[in-house]
Amino acid sequence: MSKFTEVAKTEELKSGTMKKVSAEGREILLARVGDKYYATDDRCLHRKGDLSQGKLEGTVVTCPVHGSQFDVSTGQVVRWLKGGLMSKLGGAFKMSRALRVYNVKVEDGKVLVEFLCAAPRGQLYFSWAGKASPWGKNRVDPFPGGIKWTRTLAQSLRSTRYPSNSTPSLNNF
Incomplete structure (x- = not known):
């Protein structure tokens, strides 16, 4: 709306x-x-x-x-x-x-x-799959940095703590 x-x-x-x-x-x-x-x-x-x-x-x-x-x-x-x-x-x-x-x-x-009620340009947004996020129930939260930041994070996780066949969850942090 x-x-x-x-x-x-x-x-x-x-x-x-x-x-x-x-x-x-x-x-x-x-x-x-x-x-x-x-x-x-x-x-x-x-x-x-x-x-x-x-x-x-x-x-x-x-x-x-x-x-x-x-x-x-x-x-x-x-x-x-x-x-x-x-x-x-x-x-x-x-x-x-x-x-x-x-x-x-x-x-x-x-x-x-x-x-x-829309996401601003240039940001990647994610939801908490129907669960309450740390910032409030059923809120869609910004994932700062967009896709470049996401790729960098994924590469870092793969090369340090997590084998390529595993998927870390937010509970790991």
């Missing part, structure tokens, strides 16, 4: 500008490029930088903290960190992933954002 929520008036944003809005308990980055409006989560996924304080060039927003760039129209990573030592260290500890994006529509001078 989804619902559209008013987050701004059309006259609040000029083309090429963005701002932070709060709605449905979330901080949203609202950007206007030409006559189109885009909405994503406002926090960078690396160090939680406030993207609304960054720089918008076309549809690309740059995080003011470490220079990561995201396309606000798709949420996809354009550049993960700015380069140099920070890029190498940051990439080793936290893999890049896309921002959650929201559907936007304009009606009667109002900018409306659709809030869904």
Whole structure:
């Protein structure tokens, strides 16, 4: 189920500008490029930088903290960190992933954002097979890092503790 929520008036944003809005308990980055409006989560996924304080060039927003760039129209990573030592260290500890994006529509001078009960882009989600998870009953929980992280974990488990014909369970950790 989804619902559209008013987050701004059309006259609040000029083309090429963005701002932070709060709605449905979330901080949203609202950007206007030409006559189109885009909405994503406002926090960078690396160090939680406030993207609304960054720089918008076309549809690309740059995080003011470490220079990561995201396309606000798709949420996809354009550049993960700015380069140099920070890029190498940051990439080793936290893999890049896309921002959650929201559907936007304009009606009667109002900018409306659709809030869904769905997984954000760029994350792999798993359920606890009908059992209560450690974080709450019947909740679907994020598995950070997505498929690359999963492969790395599987390779590590195979090469260290577990023979290739066994499957570890969460009880092993």
